[in-house]
Amino acid sequence: MMSPFKRYLAEEVALDHAEGLIPRREALRRLGLLGLTLPAAGALLAACGADPPAASPTTGTPGTGANPSATGASPSGTGASPSGTAASGPPAGPSPLPTEAITFPGPQGTELQGAWAAARDPKGAVLVIHENRGLNDHTRSVAGRLAAAGYSALALDLLSRDGGTAAFTDTAQATAKLGEIPPEQFVADMKAALGELQNRAKGAKLGMVGFCFGGGMTWLLLSSSEPRLAAAAPFYGPLPAGADLTGTKAAVLGVYAEQDDRVNATRDAARAALEKAGLTHEIATFAGAGHAFFNDTGQRYNPTAAAQAWDRLIAWFDRHLS
Template sequence: MTQFHGYLAEEVAVDFGDGIITRREALRRLGLLGVGGVAASSLLAACSSDGGDSLTPAPATGSPSAPAPAGLPTEAVTFAGPGGRTLQAAWAAASEPRGTVLVVHENRGLTDHIRSVAGRLAASGFSALAIDLLSAEGGTASFADSAAATAALNAAPDERFVADMKAGIDELVRREPDQKPGAVGFCFGGGMVWTLLAAGEPRLAAAAPFYGPLPDGADFAGSRNAAVLGVYAENDSRVNASRDAARAALERANLTHEIVTVPGVGHAFFNDTGARYDAAAAATIYEQLLAWFTEHMR
């Protein structure tokens, strides 16, 4: 398995360890990801052990008392991708844009939650395009089962994701030629934003990977214009294991950056449809995200 394929399997194990899914469901999802029975059982055992394994999740401490504020509605759009492929996305246009943002989804594809993030950004002044990285498979909506969507992401090459995200930047520039583009991604999408930076995307003025895995040997020199806000959750040791490496890579590339570790929350705390959502923390980091984009995309 590649680094991101292993990450997706670990996501299943952590959900099991947090009690979000049953063992039976975890084994089913791992099977879809191509993880065999013995390896799957070992992964689940590691996550549920008390031995301090890096996969062992911290207790959930979120406060899911309120959903995220509503944003503008999005519209389904298509645009030209690499190799003559058609890419799908959700688009939300700000009335008076101060920049544009490529929104990269979690490991379940382009969901209503991710569409709502694009809508919120547009309401906050940043026209947003939430790309569907499962466009080549017919789009996220073609999967009745979110676990099957995850498995399809697992089977696709990282190079295709990079090419599709670059095409997403092309589309932002086409739609809003006078605005600087940025990117934000969550979980798997956070890892994709790190990957886009490592692949070299000099058009990005700002980027914000949320609790995403760092590609091995990341070199961000090619994304020389990006100011990077790296967001981590305190109770997310699995992803936090690469936090220092991310900081070092940003320093080597001499990129403007800030690494924020949000206290008292776990992985995916920003997702208001998930079990680890923390309304207060999500609201605070969203304001910090807007301030970051405002400063570096003007």
């Protein structure tokens, strides 16, 4: 049986095809890397609204179906095609400060990788978690923008134990590898990254932000009895099934996109979990935006919604980290 992690990542591929971002042949290749047989992959594409192939299952044209509703209880990733053209408009936030590649100790003698951006006059420190293709230039730029806004930032590479994202020349293979990693490893590595943040930004309050897959990772860490976070902002990441947030004290800004039915299917559960835990929280849903709208390198980029979300994010950190 496919794990919830792999199931969600597979749905992401199917929706990319349904929305015309990747052709059927590429969708089938990516689903194969995730461990789906050809019949199972075809069934998933059909279930997610992709047009059935006219002939061979290895040929065809991209589907044009609307974004369907789908459920999932594991983290999601970006749906942008790596070869696609991003929507026009500048990225949200200030021009990023430089980042530097760092390594630091992980659990049980492992070595973790990341990108560190130091604020000139830090107001707090933030852990940044990437989308489902690993730590790339876009995620590094988010860390740099946070530093420019006054928050030193560490973007963690959750593929560190497999050589890091740079070890994968095929982003689909990086996604497939993320689908194989148990949640316990993600949690342990993110906790180690928080420790590194504490070392580099002594005395600072700690925050966290994650996007798509990283949004789900943010919910996962919040549900792991992590008391060090003062604020967190999961961007369009679904809540893991049965998440219990009573072990955190973080003020949570949940960011959602109006046209993201699959992730929005867990929005009410997230609100209920936040209320049950008694956490300070806001749920912000951005009109006219779809999944991964913040990623300025992707085909779903929405510059208006991204700018609005950035302003909400910085205001949230200013309120709870400064």
